[in-house]
Amino acid sequence: MLEIKNLHAKVEGEDIHILKGVNLKVNAGEIHAIMGPNGSGKSTLSKVVSGHPEYEVTEGEILFNGEDITELDADERAHLGLFLAFQYPVEVPGITNKTLLREAYNTIARANDREELDPIEFEDYIIEKLDVINMKDEFLSRSINTGFSGGEKKKNEIFQMAVLNPTLSFLDETDSGLDIDALKVVSDGVNKIANDENAIVMITHYQRLLNYIKPDHVHVMMGGKLIKSGGFELAEELEANGYDALEKELVLNGEAQ
Amino acid sequence: MSEVIQRDTMLSYITGSVESSAESVAIRAINERGREDLENTPFPTRKDEDWRFVDLKSITKSQFCKLEEANAADVGDISDHYLPEAMNCRLVFVNGVYSEELSSVEDLPNNVIVGNLAANADNNSVKEHLGTITNYDDDVFAPFNDAAFTDGAFIYVPEETVIRTPIHILNVFTDAEKAFYATPRLLYVGEMFSKSTIIEEHIGLADNQYLNVPVTEFKMFTGSNVHHARIQRDSKKASHVSRPIAILDKNAEYHSYTICLGAKLFRNDPRVIQNAEEVNFTVDGLVLIDGDQIADTHSIMDHRFAHAGSHQLHKVVVNDSAHSVFNGKIFVAKDAQKIDSFQENRNLLLSENGKVNTKPQLEIFADDVLCSHGATIGQLQDEEVFYLQSRGLTEQKSRELLVYAFALESVESMEVESVEKLLLNEVIEYTNRDEK
Numbered sequence A: 001m002l003e004i005k006n007l008h009a010k011v012e013g014e015d016i017h018i019l020k021g022v023n024l025k026v027n028a029g030e031i032h033a034i035m036g037p038n039g040s041g042k043s044t045l046s047k048v049v050s051g052h053p054e055y056e057v058t059e060g061e062i063l064f065n066g067e068d069i070t071e072l073d074a075d076e077r078a079h080l081g082l083f084l085a086f087q088y089p090v091e092v093p094g095i096t097n098k099t100l101l102r103e104a105y106n107t108i109a110r111a112n113d114r115e116e117l118d119p120i121e122f123e124d125y126i127i128e129k130l131d132v133i134n135m136k137d138e139f140l141s142r143s144i145n146t147g148f149s150g151g152e153k154k155k156n157e158i159f160q161m162a163v164l165n166p167t168l169s170f171l172d173e174t175d176s177g178l179d180i181d182a183l184k185v186v187s188d189g190v191n192k193i194a195n196d197e198n199a200i201v202m203i204t205h206y207q208r209l210l211n212y213i214k215p216d217h218v219h220v221m222m223g224g225k226l227i228k229s230g231g232f233e234l235a236e237e238l239e240a241n242g243y244d245a246l247e248k249e250l251v252l253n254g255e256a257q
Numbered sequence B: 001m002s003e004v005i006q007r008d009t010m011l012s013y014i015t016g017s018v019e020s021s022a023e024s025v026a027i028r029a030i031n032e033r034g035r036e037d038l039e040n041t042p043f044p045t046r047k048d049e050d051w052r053f054v055d056l057k058s059i060t061k062s063q064f065c066k067l068e069e070a071n072a073a074d075v076g077d078i079s080d081h082y083l084p085e086a087m088n089c090r091l092v093f094v095n096g097v098y099s100e101e102l103s104s105v106e107d108l109p110n111n112v113i114v115g116n117l118a119a120n121a122d123n124n125s126v127k128e129h130l131g132t133i134t135n136y137d138d139d140v141f142a143p144f145n146d147a148a149f150t151d152g153a154f155i156y157v158p159e160e161t162v163i164r165t166p167i168h169i170l171n172v173f174t175d176a177e178k179a180f181y182a183t184p185r186l187l188y189v190g191e192m193f194s195k196s197t198i199i200e201e202h203i204g205l206a207d208n209q210y211l212n213v214p215v216t217e218f219k220m221f222t223g224s225n226v227h228h229a230r231i232q233r234d235s236k237k238a239s240h241v242s243r244p245i246a247i248l249d250k251n252a253e254y255h256s257y258t259i260c261l262g263a264k265l266f267r268n269d270p271r272v273i274q275n276a277e278e279v280n281f282t283v284d285g286l287v288l289i290d291g292d293q294i295a296d297t298h299s300i301m302d303h304r305f306a307h308a309g310s311h312q313l314h315k316v317v318v319n320d321s322a323h324s325v326f327n328g329k330i331f332v333a334k335d336a337q338k339i340d341s342f343q344e345n346r347n348l349l350l351s352e353n354g355k356v357n358t359k360p361q362l363e364i365f366a367d368d369v370l371c372s373h374g375a376t377i378g379q380l381q382d383e384e385v386f387y388l389q390s391r392g393l394t395e396q397k398s399r400e401l402l403v404y405a406f407a408l409e410s411v412e413s414m415e416v417e418s419v420e421k422l423l424l425n426e427v428i429e430y431t432n433r434d435e436k
Ligand SMILES: Nc1ncnc2c1ncn2[C@@H]1O[C@H](COP(=O)(O)OP(=O)(O)OP(=O)(O)O)[C@@H](O)[C@H]1O
Pocket: A011, A016, A018, A036, A037, A038, A039, A040, A041, A042, A043, A044, A045, A054, A087
């Protein structure tokens, strides 16, 4: 589904290179986790994949279902089925969640020759999706993320994911800021959305999320690269020994740069 | 050695003389006073502090004639512009001239007057207040209206009377062979504890050039309350220079909302004057301009007594090479303690060539007051655009929604549903112009 090959990216117009050769392959039905220290480039990877104009790809390619999407705008990638749950969801005063989601849903439907929903149909559809993460319907008529608590913002991202039903989602630290109850609710929601036809890449610092959403693959990002991949045990190892130990081990093995 | 430079007056841009044909003695006296002021006041230039940023070419490069000489087109059917909420409470002025035929006033509470000034010239309130509230030093535009007006709107709301239907003052301007001038006038007298909602609208039906110089006077007695929406949708070639002023007695409330969409040149000088303690007022504005439009607001919130709450939110969206100017003065006199005044000017600049000048100005001579002001000039936030775009909205649609959201707050203060709808459509149309 997604194949990232030797991806290099820098900040547009500046000499700040962040991604330095990322390779990642995600198949339908898989759940991946990316872990890594602060500033290693995890969010940047998710933004580059979703088409943030702040970054420029200098080398490598991003294939989505075989198509090179490196040059596509963010909305065109969304139309293909990409979704990013932001680490820091943006507040947009004056536009309600419902307005955004109906516009987004119908734009994506149009782009894929699917039927659009009129306001009444959409209302039914969206109300049903509230259940996925136990969200109160009052959030529908509130301005996007405006005045939401940290946890509510994160929940709202997963709610949007449920509504837009993407094929590939990057969840950037969706677990940070959630208390244990909210974490369960959100994880349940993600598990409900996950199926054989879609895929999820979670970025997280904590193993606790992975206890609720079982990843098939775990990757470690450092210095703008995925330096090690493995199964769930890699997350446990990181939790126990930290990144430093991993880095030392790689140096010893001559695997680090 | 000093050289006396003969400066132009307003009359330099008017063909023929401004002569009164008003029947009423009271109106003729104001006309006379206006003419005197006009002859003695030089027309402003950019050297005048209050006109520094404004290009007045669209007035000074033209000659404006009396309506009678302009060969103006018939008004035709304008029922699309009627407000459903105000079907029986509407005064229509065509090119500044009262149209009894198009106006409709029925079923108002006892002793309320919603009519034209000429027909009510003998009314005591008209005699007492007309022309006494405007007070613009060194101004040429209010005197021009004073000199030229022969009629206008008159609204009188008696003591403890509440008018629930909004009152629609509809000024329409038709196409014409020559550029003409119009001087709409509105006198509002709200007696003690009266209440009403006024929708004052200016609509250019074609895209011709004309000069619209309205003066509105609001005399607000103790405890009276007015919600005054002003919607300016003049032709894109018109010049509109407004002088709306309100004077507030104890416990009076005056809330005005000016929406600027049309005109090549719009200059608006709203003033609210506190005439006693404990008043509340609002001087909000929403400006949406593009092309080469100029919109300039010079407002004064004049606190002369203690205990006032006043509020000004002036929102501006500028596209293309349009130019917005804002100068909001808050005056607080020496003994006017316990004033709570808030002023904010927020500008959204959508293009590189757009221009914004903003100058909030506080002049406070009392010590126990709470006054805040601020101005921001921003572009659409890239992060906001990206967020919406990442959800599938096109960049254009994302920007459109963000502009819409920016304007929404102001539109929602209209309180009359059909007006809110109309304005939301205008906002959508404005944001869509971008696409072309
Ligand atoms: N627009 C930018 N301009 C300058 N530096 C940037 C920009 N975007 C990212 N960076 C830098 O790139 C590095 C990677 O940032 P990124 O946000 O991808 O890290 P991260 O792995 O998500 O970290 P965290 O775990 O703290 O969220 C950081 O050093 C960051 O400061």
